Amino acid sequence: MIFEPHIHMFSRITDDYEAMAKHGIRACLEPAFWLGQSRTNVGSFIDYFDTIVGWERYRASQFGIHHFCTMGLNPREANDDRLNDDVMEILPRYCEKDSVLGVGEIGLDDQTPKEEKYMLAQIELAIRHDLPILIHTPHRDKKKGFERCIDICKDSGIAMERVLLDHGNEETIKITKELGCWSGFSIYPNTKMTPERMVVIVEEYGLERMIVNSAADWGISDPLQVPKTVAAMKQKGFTQEQCDELTWENPINFFAQSGRLDRTVLEEPAKFDRRETFTGNSILRGQDPDSF
Amino acid sequence: MVIPSDILTQALQPAAREWLDSLDASQDIAVLLPQLPRRTGRDPFGGTRHTSDDHDVDFAPWRSCDVAAAHLFEKLNPTGEQLRDLFAHGDFEERAMVMRTRAVFPADDTTCHLILEAQRTNTQDHMEALILDSDLVARAVDAGLPIDDFNRLILKTAFVDLPFGRMFGSERHASAELSTMVQDLATEREAAGRKVWYDTNRVIGLAPAPGTIARLLGGLEHGDDNHRLAAVEGIVSTGDTELRKYLEARLPREPKPSIRDAIESALQATT
Numbered sequence: 131m132i133f134e135p136h137i138h139m140f141s142r143i144t145d146d147y148e149a150m151a152k153h154g155i156r157a158c159l160e161p162a163f164w165l166g167q168s169r170t171n172v173g174s175f176i177d178y179f180d181t182i183v184g185w186e187r188y189r190a191s192q193f194g195i196h197h198f199c200t201m202g203l204n205p206r207e208a209n210d211d212r213l214n215d216d217v218m219e220i221l222p223r224y225c226e227k228d229s230v231l232g233v234g235e236i237g238l239d240d241q242t243p244k245e246e247k248y249m250l251a252q253i254e255l256a257i258r259h260d261l262p263i264l265i266h267t268p269h270r271d272k273k274k275g276f277e278r279c280i281d282i283c284k285d286s287g288i289a290m291e292r293v294l295l296d297h298g299n300e301e302t303i304k305i306t307k308e309l310g311c312w313s314g315f316s317i318y319p320n321t322k323m324t325p326e327r328m329v330v331i332v333e334e335y336g337l338e339r340m341i342v343n344s345a346a347d348w349g350i351s352d353p354l355q356v357p358k359t360v361a362a363m364k365q366k367g368f369t370q371e372q373c374d375e376l377t378w379e380n381p382i383n384f385f386a387q388s389g390r391l392d393r394t395v396l397e398e399p400a401k402f403d404r405r406e407t408f409t410g411n412s413i414l415r416g417q418d419p420d421s422f
Numbered sequence: 423m424v425i426p427s428d429i430l431t432q433a434l435q436p437a438a439r440e441w442l443d444s445l446d447a448s449q450d451i452a453v454l455l456p457q458l459p460r461r462t463g464r465d466p467f468g469g470t471r472h473t474s475d476d477h478d479v480d481f482a483p484w485r486s487c488d489v490a491a492a493h494l495f496e497k498l499n500p501t502g503e504q505l506r507d508l509f510a511h512g513d514f515e516e517r518a519m520v521m522r523t524r525a526v527f528p529a530d531d532t533t534c535h536l537i538l539e540a541q542r543t544n545t546q547d548h549m550e551a552l553i554l555d556s557d558l559v560a561r562a563v564d565a566g567l568p569i570d571d572f573n574r575l576i577l578k579t580a581f582v583d584l585p586f587g588r589m590f591g592s593e594r595h596a597s598a599e600l601s602t603m604v605q606d607l608a609t610e611r612e613a614a615g616r617k618v619w620y621d622t623n624r625v626i627g628l629a630p631a632p633g634t635i636a637r638l639l640g641g642l643e644h645g646d647d648n649h650r651l652a653a654v655e656g657i658v659s660t661g662d663t664e665l666r667k668y669l670e671a672r673l674p675r676e677p678k679p680s681i682r683d684a685i686e687s688a689l690q691a692t693t
Contacts, residue, residue, distance in 0.1 A: 226454075410543045
């Protein structure tokens with residue numbers, strides 16, 4: 131079984147859920163992020179947050195997949211004064227929702243002072259709500275951005291074992307491996323990491339506190355990159371137990387620090403009844419619930 | 423009605439109760455509400471039905487977190503606007519708590535709003551939490567819920583197949599107009615070969631409309647036990663002693679013992 135710890139299902143279609151379930155993905159986590167274009171007011175965030183604790187959770191469950199999320203103001207929109215303070219005001223209530231297992235994606239993108247300000251404020255929010263944090267690291271000037279994210283975490287006083295530094299690569303693992311934090315790697319079809327490069331990393335650095343994800347979103351991305359990484363690991367001689375440690379035990383152990391992740395619940399697929407609706411809506415589009 | 427003290431004791435562990443008692447109005451109820459299932463439990467606690475002069479509530483489906491939520495609402499006294507916000511932006515559990523706890527508070531504008539929301543959003547768990555196992559809907563009509571909205575709610579109840587008998591006291595708001603709506607839905611379902619709401623005959627017997635008596639008498643011969651039993655009850659509800667002869671005619675041919683018992687009781691009641 132696989133726990134996909136970073137995927138933006140809000141922007142994916144039901145075929146993806148179906149394929150994910152077929153390839154052993156039992157649970158997924160959706161970090162709050164941006165939408166591809168800028169939001170212009172806090173109401174857009176409220177509706178999005180409601181969706182990822184509501185409709186998206188229901189949608190995932192219709193394929194037997196448990197859906198969780200992290201809440202946060204993403205670094206890109208932290209720069210937008212039309213909404214950054216307003217989003218900070220609404221976050222506390224969303225940090226207490228049952229399916230919220232952390233604060234994220236927070237972090238740095240363009241590495242501006244405003245991004246740093248809101249990153250720090252959200253680490254403090256996570257500490258107040260006793261949640262771990264998922265950090266988006268910059269895709270440009272990555273090494274410097276990683277180092278700055280680490281400095282901000284250290285200054286905040288958050289325990290490093292409650293920090294997941296995501297979007298890492300061969301260069302950043304050298305920095306993060308000994309910090310006591312968790313190192314995340316996003317496996318993309320053409321950019322960031324590939325399954326084969328990821329295998330080389332785990333061969334060299336081991337599996338401890340390592341997490342892989344697809345980070346699939348509205349762009350060219352692939353929600354099956356974690357199962358593909360498992361296949362690549364097996365080709366290189368990793369055992370099923372080792373694959374499970376990387377793609378099941380590790381993400382569960384990290385997010386279980388929220389105190390809201392019941393491992394026994396994950397042992398069974400999410401329960402669903404395709405006749406039931408969510409706020410009057412279903413995924414059936416008029417189809418017979420017993421026909422597929 | 424406030425939450426009875428024996429219910430509080432039965433539903434909440436001492437630590438949960440202590441935490442609840444430590445809360446005050448300076449805290450944001452929107453931050454507190456989602457914590458309740460985790461902090462107080464999300465399983466039914468074995469509650470029973472409580473009836474008083476102004477409320478009739480069956481606590482059987484209530485979970486510990488529902489009792490905690492009712493206690494929290496009693497303590498922090500949120501405004502109607504806050505309650506609407508808690509429902510609108512609550513997760514699945516929060517919405518269920520907001521809905522279920524309305525039963526122990528007076529019916530007001532917010533109750534009416536939530537009834538319409540339950541009907542519009544059509545999430546079965548939330549509809550059940552709000553409208554079943556108490557007399558809340560009946561009290562809402564008394565408090566000003568328009569009868570048209572009540573009729574549409576019952577029609578939706580029929581549509582999603584919820585039991586009318588668990589909407590305590592709602593029979594007093596039955597009307598011929600409602601009977602016509604429920605009968606029409608049944609006819610439509612029959613034409614389509616779809617399942618008909620088992621409570622159809624019970625509801626229409628309360629306030630007969632044109633066609634009701636024929637449907638009830640047909641119900642006595644229905645092949646489905648549930649429809650036959652409801653037809654017997656519907657006939658009793660009409661109070662029409664002229665229908666007694668049809669019950670007498672059915673009795674010797676009725677194969678189901680429980681329905682025979684119902685017919686015999688009905689005949690005794692109309693003697």
